[in-house]
Amino acid sequence: MDLTMKLLVVEDEPKTADYVRQGLMEAGFVVDLARDGADGLHMATGEHYDLIVLDVMLPGLDGRQVLQSIRATGNQVPVLFLTARSSVDDRVQGLEMGADDYLVKPFAFSELLARVRTLLRRGGASLSQDRIQIADLVLDLARRRATRDGHRVNLTSKEFALLELLARRQGEVLPRSLIASQVWDMNFDSDTNVIDVAIRRLRAKIDDNFEPKLIQTVRGMGYTLDIPDD
């Protein structure tokens, strides 16, 4: 699915722009880069994109104006705002003007990637499947039950929600902040290792007595659930 997705990144900071493009390309997207607002608007209106990553602070035409102009043409492409300040004003203003999500600089790339994928999924693939299977792990979404190798695994509701999040986004690295936000609605950095503990407990139930180990830690980034390569 990702292979066909085309993204536009509008960012004036050269290093950030280059690394974001490289990262997104290596994650399987086709990425165009605009280095100022005017170029960004021109490209956004001239071509079809599946998603636009838009910096707020741009020379000349700033991100808000670009977004307004894009929306004015009736274009409903998902837009992810990058803001330098996390003041409520900026956030609310951005979302009111039609941005679909925002990320405050400095951000972790894994966070950006996870949010880009969330936005792309929102428009496309349906969530209405009622069963997910990864290796011998089976999630019955309707009855909120999980089995591994045919054995029923007893999970609390939050543990199931956590497992479901990881399973739905198989192979993606999910940052701790994204997990906290999606499972517990905690939308701020907590200085605790709650997520690590929760993952550890989930692992004990899902992976400890089984092979292969599905939940993997990606150092410095987060967690992913996938069938190991080797």
Next chain:
Amino acid sequence: MTDRFAFLRRPASLSLRVTGLVGIAMLVVFLIFSWVSLRLLDRHFAGMDEEELGVIASSVIRALSEVQDGSDAQALRRAVRGHHGVYYHVADATGKALYEPKDGPDLARFAHGVPSATVAAGQDMTIWEEDGRTYRGGVIVAGGDGELSEVYTIAVAMDIGGHLDFIRSFRRIQWWIICGAMCIVILMSWFAVRWGHIPIRRANDKVRAITSSKLYLRLDPTSVPIELEETIASFNDMLGRVEDGFEQLANFSADIAHELRTPVTNVMTQTEVALGQARSAAEYREVLYSNLEEFGRLNRTINDMLFLAQTENDPGNLNLESVNLKETVLGLFDYFEALVEEREVKLEIRGPGFPVHADREMLRRALSNLISNAIRYTASGETITVRLSQTDRDAVISVENPGEKVPPEELSRIFNRFYRASGSAHRKGEGAGLGLAIVKSIVEAHGGSVSALSDERLTKFHVLLPSTNN
């Protein structure tokens, strides 16, 4: 409308106020004094004149009674002697003049009730002007009784020009004195105000000497007049607050530098060493991972500091709504469930559920920091209690955990930025020591307050939030 008139909108200067008020008061006093003295003088002269005219009239009547014949003009002329500027006229019942003065006013006409120009008419006396002179006079009808067999009309008058001249010059002198006195009064009061302001100017010079590097300086409230004492005391208080804030800011900058320097040094050293010689891909990867972790920590610290700066610079920037406190706390218990089970501590909530007016995300963040702090310092097997209660004005949230007593000197600094408990061996997985500072800034942005108490058994954090109904 333009700035040309800006000085009109500004309150009048103190010298102007005092000088103006004293000037007006003195002017009113002088005018009253002048009016009263002129009235008294006037009345005094009138009395004197009336008395003299009365004496003349009775002399004429006596002469008339002695001669028993009104036609004796000689006798009438002789009747009055030794009076200067006095005139009289005698007529019989038919109106025939028996005696006329050689000069002076036309008393015949006056006697018949037609004075030429009446200036003032008293009860018995009339003042009028004639030929450029001013006269005071009266008409008496005498006779028809035992003393005088016939009826006579007697008009007496005197020239009062001398009196009027005196009154005029008296008034003129009085005006000069008033003007002179006013000048002296105004000058004196202006001088008094200037002199009175000397302590203010002196205090001002001292204030001017307080630069940002000398915020410890204070003004001596006993060195100024008693009226200024309170102002100086308030100023000192304000200076104290500024000094505290300034010091905190200075310390904060130093702390930031220190907090950032350590991880940056780590990353730099590690990277330089890694690049010092050729290594395997796995080793490079290890360095990058390690850097990533360090940067992650830096990122969190920076975000927390930004959050603190924003909450403190713009405390009005809250998305206020009605939030159920109990549900919020239970939601947080849910989040901490895995952690408390692993630490083998328990979370408990007591008190009724009620709404508070707050920013939901901010409140969750503050409470989450308090709970995670409590979990960190609670031994396994113990219970952390969150108590909710309400007073008339506040919602009270207290987070209590059993644990060692926190020394008072640490308790007072516990909400400071980058503060970490002494013997902070537990650095792993911990934030930069901004958690409780964030709690404080959030609660204060809501107009509330937070405090910490500790005894041998329990450590308590009290959060007061202003009630919903405000």
